[in-house]
Amino acid sequence: xxxxxxxxxxxxxxxxxxxxxxxxxxxxxxxxxxxxxxxxxxxxxxxxxxxxxxxxxxxxxxxxxxxxxxxxxxxxxxxxxxxxxxxxxxxxxxxxxxxxxxxxxxxxxxxxxxxxxxxxxxxxxxxxxxxxxxxxxxxxxxxxxxxxxxxxxxxxxxxxxxxxxxxxxxxxxxxxxxxxxxxxx
Amino acid sequence: xxxxxxxxxxxxxxxxxxxxxxxxxxxxxxxxxxxxxxxxxxxxxxxxxxxxxxxxxxxxxxxxxxxxxxxxxxxxxxxxxxxxxxxxxxxxxxxxxxxxxxxxxxxxxxxxxxxxxxxxxxxxxxxxxxxxxxxxxxxxxxxxxxxxxxxxxxxxxxxxxxxxxxxxxxxxxxxxxxxxxxxxxxxxxxxxxxxxxxxxxxxxxxxxxxxxxxxxxxxxxxxxxxxxxxxxxxxxxxxxxxxxxxxxxxxxxxxxxxxxxxxxxxxxxxxxxxxxxxxxxxxxx
Numbered sequence: 001x002x003x004x005x006x007x008x009x010x011x012x013x014x015x016x017x018x019x020x021x022x023x024x025x026x027x028x029x030x031x032x033x034x035x036x037x038x039x040x041x042x043x044x045x046x047x048x049x050x051x052x053x054x055x056x057x058x059x060x061x062x063x064x065x066x067x068x069x070x071x072x073x074x075x076x077x078x079x080x081x082x083x084x085x086x087x088x089x090x091x092x093x094x095x096x097x098x099x100x101x102x103x104x105x106x107x108x109x110x111x112x113x114x115x116x117x118x119x120x121x122x123x124x125x126x127x128x129x130x131x132x133x134x135x136x137x138x139x140x141x142x143x144x145x146x147x148x149x150x151x152x153x154x155x156x157x158x159x160x161x162x163x164x165x166x167x168x169x170x171x172x173x174x175x176x177x178x179x180x181x182x183x184x185x
Numbered sequence: 186x187x188x189x190x191x192x193x194x195x196x197x198x199x200x201x202x203x204x205x206x207x208x209x210x211x212x213x214x215x216x217x218x219x220x221x222x223x224x225x226x227x228x229x230x231x232x233x234x235x236x237x238x239x240x241x242x243x244x245x246x247x248x249x250x251x252x253x254x255x256x257x258x259x260x261x262x263x264x265x266x267x268x269x270x271x272x273x274x275x276x277x278x279x280x281x282x283x284x285x286x287x288x289x290x291x292x293x294x295x296x297x298x299x300x301x302x303x304x305x306x307x308x309x310x311x312x313x314x315x316x317x318x319x320x321x322x323x324x325x326x327x328x329x330x331x332x333x334x335x336x337x338x339x340x341x342x343x344x345x346x347x348x349x350x351x352x353x354x355x356x357x358x359x360x361x362x363x364x365x366x367x368x369x370x371x372x373x374x375x376x377x378x379x380x381x382x383x384x385x386x387x388x389x390x391x392x393x394x395x396x397x398x399x400x401x402x403x404x405x406x407x408x409x410x411x412x413x414x415x416x417x418x419x420x421x422x423x424x425x426x427x428x429x430x431x432x433x434x435x436x437x438x439x440x441x442x443x444x445x446x447x448x449x450x451x452x453x454x455x456x457x458x459x460x461x462x463x464x465x466x467x468x469x470x
Contacts, residue, residue, distance in 0.1 A: 028215065051212045062208035064216060068224075075242035075282075076429060076469050083225040084395050089358055092221070097209050162396065164427045 023056035023107075025144045025181035032065060032177045034152075036170040043077065043169065045070040052179045054137070054146065056102055056109075061118060061135075061146075063096040063177070085159050091126040098131070106137055113138045118148070127157040144181040149174065223308040226318055226355040227363070229431045229467050230277060230285070230302075232388045233402045233420035234439055234447045237363060238320040238353040240304045241279030246470045249275045249289075253440050253463035256453065266462060273442040289442075294332075296443050300324035308354060322349040326443045334375055342373030347444035349386070363388040367404070369449050382449045383407040390424070398424040400433070404448045418447045419455040433465035 030050035036043040050065040067088040072078040082088040098120020106114045114137045122131040135148035151172050154161060161169050227237035230247065241247055251273045255266030263269065275289030275298075283304035290297050306319040328343040335342055346369070353363035365386030374380055388402040400422040406415075420437035438453035439446070440461050453459030 026215065051215055053208050053212055053215075055208065060208055062212055064209060064212035066216075066219060068221070074469075075245060079224055080428070087358075088224075095209055095212075097207075160395075162427075168428060 023109075024184040025054045025056070026184035027052050027179045027181045030063070030065075030177065030179040032063075032175065034070075035174045035176070037174075038170045039167045041168045043072070045072045045078070045081065047071070050177070050179070052146070052177075052181070053184060054144065054179075054181060056107055056144075059100050059102040061096075061098050061100065061120070065094055066092055067094060068092065085161075086125055091124075094122070094124045096120060096122045096131065100135070106139065109139050109142055109144070111139050111141070122152070124152065124157040125159050129156050146179045146181065147177070149176045151175070218312045220309050220313040221311045223318065223355045226308065226353050226361045227390055228398065228424060228426055229433065229465070230287075231433070231465055231467075232363070232390065232400050233422045233433065233435050233437055233465075234418065234442055235365060235386050235388060235402055235404065235444070236300075236302065236320075236322050236349065236351060237388070238304070238318045238351045240283055240285040240302050240320060241277060241469070242282050243279050245279040247277040247287075247467055248470070249273075249277060249465060249467045251275075251442050251463065251465045253435075253437070253442065253461045255440075255461065256458075257436075257460045257462055258458035271440055271442070291441060291443055291446075293441050293446070294328045295330040296326050296328050296441075296446070298324055298326040298443050316354060318353045318355075320351045320353075322351060323347070324444050326445045335373060338373075345369065345371040345445040347448065349444075353388075359392040361390045367444075367448060369445050371445060371449070377410060378413075379408050379410050381408065382410075384448050386448075396426045398426075400424050400435075404451075406449065414452065415449065416451050416454055418451040429469050431465075431467040433467075435463045435465065436460050437463065 028051050029048060030052045032047045032050045034045055047065055047069040049069045050063060052063045054061045067086045068082055070081065072081065098118040100116040100118045103114045105112055116135055116137060118135045119132045121128050131150065133148055133150040135146055138145045151174055153172050155171065227239050230237060230239050253271045255263055255269035257265050259266050271291065271293040273289050273291045275287050277285055277287030279285050285302045288299045300322060302320055302322045304320045306315055306317060308318040309315045324347045326345050332338055349365050349367045351363060351365045353361060355361045367384040367386055369382045371380055384404050384406045386402065386404045390398050390400050392398045402420045404418040406417055416438060418437065418439040420435055422433050422435035425432045438455035438459050439451040441447050
């Protein structure tokens with residue numbers, strides 16, 4: 001009985017240890033850029049306060065950002081973006097949650113660039129859509145960073161573009177994201 | 186055996202506590218409480234004639250063209266007022282996100298005007314909770330047309346000043362209101378007029394659709410003049426917004442667009458049909 005109890009305690013200790021030592025990496029200063037190229041105008045906006053977390057044990061990633069955090073060259077454009085298109089008062093955030101197969105090298109944080117297929121769900125303007133994209137996760141000197149580029153079809157997220165500005169705003173917007181993660185405690 | 190089950194239970198709890206937490210929930214917690222500033226309380230720097238709390242952002246230049254035609258009730262002979270037009274052009278520039286300076290020129294009485302507007306408080310919720318947006322406005326108007334009512338019409342008598350505190354609140358996504366305590370000083374006046382006039386401005390904007398809004402404004406004069414031939418200024422307007430342009434189609438009993446003139450010297454009686462149709466076209470560069 002005693003032996004089994006010690007054994008149990010030991011197992012518990014080990015499991016707790018392995019669970020708490022899971023490899024999670026977080027950033028609060030992730031950068032997301034979107035680019036719209038239309039006949040009359042190219043529009044670009046940057047958000048430098050994007051939150052993201054990666055779990056290398058489970059192969060999970062999540063992104064969370066405030067739409068009002070996007071900065072445009074023209075402030076008036078920023079106002080239109082938030083008021084008329086994204087309705088940021090109603091839908092303040094965009095989020096993404098996805099899964100990917102974790103290569104062994106990445107699991108052990110061996111230096112190198114790892115291309116992974118991420119599949120998940122993106123939520124913009126309160127509308128959730130599946131999203132599959134390639135992402136590159138890079139390990140250099142035990143630092144983890146991630147980069148990905150994907151396209152978002154404006155219509156998919158029920159964002160309406162009035163006819164007057166149809167030549168100013170692209171139907172498909174290119175999104176570029178880059179994250180420099182730190183160990184999450 | 187009981188102990189074993191108990192230990193297993195604790196173990197399961199510990200494990201699930203770690204494994205359960207959703208990454209998005211975790212990020213939501215990390216995001217914490219932010220300050221959410223109200224945007225687009227009003228679309229333009231003018232509601233109809235009067236200023237709104239809006240300032241131009243740093244380095245933005247606004248070009249504003251405003252027209253007020255003659256009285257609608259002047260009949261077909263005057264083409265319902267369209268034969269006579271008062272025009273104001275202005276350039277308004279954002280020195281910083283909170284300070285805007287502008288200069289304008291009105292054809293009526295050939296008035297040059299200039300103003301400085303400074304945003305003091307911004308409506309917000311969340312970390313910083315502020316119920317109102319507050320902006321101060323000071324403007325000067327200089328009449329360059331001669332006024333034959335004055336025997337001695339020197340430069341000082343052509344100048345007047347207006348100071349306003351604009352207090353606005355966006356009540357919801359569709360409805361914004363503003364109250365504007367106003368002080369007007371006229372250097373020279375006619376007999377039975379008061380140099381200093383206090384007034385209270387009221388304004389509102391209601392969005393009818395994503396790009397069309399209904400605006401209304403009213404200036405209630407608090408100072409009694411002994412023999413006032415003037416009325417309170419009333420205006421109703423439709424606002425249409427397209428990309429960088431804002432169009433206002435206005436109906437008001439005031440013909441002038443200078444603060445002093447429409448707040449203290451509006452001659453038309455709105456309810457008697459003395460209505461001037463007009464428009465503001467604003468383009469921001």
